[in-house]
Every structure is written in C-alpha cells, then in structure tokens.
Amino acid sequence: MLFIDLYNRTKSIKFTVECSQQLALNTCIFGLLYLNGILCSGALRFDRGGAVSDFSYVGGLVNMGTMQEDEGLGFGSSLPVPSVQEIVRNDAKNIPERYIKNLEDRPKSSDNICPVSDDIPIINLSLLAQGDEDERRKLDIACQEWGFFQIINHGADGGLTKMKAAVAEFFDLPLSEKKKYGMATNDVQGYGQGYVVSEDQKLDWNDLLFLITLPPNFRNMKYWPLTLPGFKETIEEYAKEIQRVADEIFANLSLLMGVESYFLKQMHGDAKQGIRMNYYPSCARPDLVLGVSPHSDSSSITLLVQDDEITALQIKHKGAWVPVKPIPNAIVVNIGDVMEAWSNGRYKSIEHRAVTNVEKPRISAAAFVIPGNEVELNPLKTMVDDDGRPRIFKNGVKYIDYLRYTLAKKMEGKLANIEYLKLDN
C-alpha cells in the first residue's frame, strides 16, 4: 500500500492519493489532472486497474460519487454530492443552504387543498389479465384523467416486501461501503443523486441507488452491492415480477389504443428496465426542502413501490398537489413522457414530487420502463386522425436524444421536457 500527498497549486487544496499498487501510480496522476478540471478538491483512491474508485473532500462533507470509468450507459451524468443520510446523521437539525428550496418551490400546507376527490384510481390487475372490459375502461379513464393509478391484486406481494427490505439494508450499510457503488462521472447508474448538473443548483433531500435491472446483459454489476447477502437475487426476482405487471398494462393499453395486444411491448424495441431506489432521510424542516423536485418521468410507464405508512408522493392534478395515500402492497403506476407521445397526448404524463417528514426516513423504488435508444417517439397511427385527434407530437425524435436532453437539465417540472417532443405550434 502506497500513500502520496499531492498539492494542487492552482487551488491550494490538499489531495491524498492512495494507490493499491505501484503500477497504478501513473494512472493516479493522470486521473488527478483530469479530475481537477471537473471537481477541484478531494481525496482520490484508485483500484488495482487504475480506475478511480473513491472520492471524498478532505475535511469537508463526504461525497457519494465514485469514479470508475467505462463507457457508462451513454444517457448522461450527475455531479457527485454529499449523502443526505450522512448530513442528518451528523447533525439532524442542520439543513444546509443548498437544500433549502427557493420560496416559491417549497411545499406549502395550502398546496394540498384539492378541488376534487383526492382518490387516485385503483386498478385490479387480475381483472385486467382476465380481459375484463370494465376494468380496461377504468384503466383508460385513469390514464386520461389522472396519469396515475394504484394496482392491486398483482400477485407480486412477496417480491415487493423482500425488495423493500433489501433496499433498506443497502442504505443501512456504512457510507464507506455504499460509496463503492457510487455513480461514475459519465453515468447515471449507481449510488448518488440524480439530475445534479451545476454546483449552485438546489438539491433534493434524497439519496439513491439507480440500477439497470433488465435485460440481464445491460446490467453493470460494478454498481450492484454483491456483498450484501441476497440483494442481487431479490432485485432480479422483483425486476421480473414488476415487468410482468408492466407487460399486462401494455397489453391493455395497446387494445385501448386500437392495436394488437403485443404492439406497445414491441414498440419499446430493445427495452430496458431501470430501478431507482430512493432513500429520503427524515428532515427537521420539511417545509424548506423537497425529497424529489417536481418532474415527469422520461419512461413509458413507471411502477413505484413505496413505504406503506408514509404519505409523501404528490401528483399535480387540476392545479393542486394531491397526495397519493399508500395502499399496503399496491403498486403506484404512472404514465411517462414516452407514453404521452405514443398516445398523441391521450394519456398524460403527470408532474409529481415527494415531500419529507420529521419523524421517519422513507424508502421507495421506481421501476422505469425505458425504450431502446433508437426507438422513435412517434405517436401511434391509430392515435392520430383528421377529425378528433390532430397530431400534437413529432415524428422522428429518437428516445436517446430525448433522454439526454432531459438528463442534462435539473428537474424543473414537466413542461420543458415534453415540449421537446411536441410539434411547434
């Protein structure tokens, strides 16, 4: 083991570089120069192959980012930021400035006054699977009027409970262990925080682990906590179960859109599934922060499993923030931007956010169904006609271009993203 101290003269900041073997030394220095331009300060540790496997500020807040370079997913990247869980562990009363939202963005108690019923629709998956037409009609209305619904009778209860426990176990690991799975500088997978694109951007009260879960050949196992007993098997099983639920929804939405039941699944091309596992620490001042800023999902659909006891997810409905009250073991499904485009605006991708609470941390896991990179987000022909359904969405936008566009920006609601897919007026 070799330790070297280096000084960055331009910034006068001390770096500590630890190399696991002599061979990695050159790579260390190269890596250091390369990283200076981006991150400027920190302690770097390199693994045996010479990749940077650790980064932390010397004497400052401990960052979550880990830099292990490979090609990444090609989706984009997010800057390394401190772990919120660690901030709370060190001083639960302290809300660093970077997390305090601007006045107009803070959650207000008056936000929750909904002018209509605040019960989002409940859909019975077993009825959908039996071809029940009334249930399919309910799904149609849910996707048009709410863009959100809760699925019951999905048959995945066991997998769901195990998955939540596995996610809790991951976030219970010591920071030094979690950091081994930190996001690389060129990827959105791993442990860290999403959509951080600038040093002065306000941050969310959230730590996350994002993994591509399906198909298996798309997984990047360096981000998977394989030392955690059973984690991989539990997530694998859950990924399959949740995909079965997603496929049933696609089959029903296909029929509702006037095409064969296999159509939407096929439309995804080389589809992927990514699971964002969220950890929201409790917060001394929930009125100042947001767990997740308002956004719409860039998936076709998202299937979310949340804590059964804490109401935190809110959706924008008829101008108000409506809380999604958890139903034990239900799966919350929402329409993403891709489905809004494919359906030519019939089904709505809805802005949503998550708030925090004083008492307890909250865990959620959002499984995003993601089309292949080259898939175009053209509205289905059956959803465009000369009479009632004028074309709203463009032809020819590739999914990867759209996704890169959304990931290069901080989360700032829905409009900015969906406009990219729409025809100019």
Ligand SMILES: O=C(O)CCC(=O)C(=O)O
């Ligand atoms: O935790 C939640 O309830 C929402 C999470 C979410 O919207 C997301 O991960 O995209």
Ligand SMILES: [Fe+2]
């Ligand atoms: Fe979301």
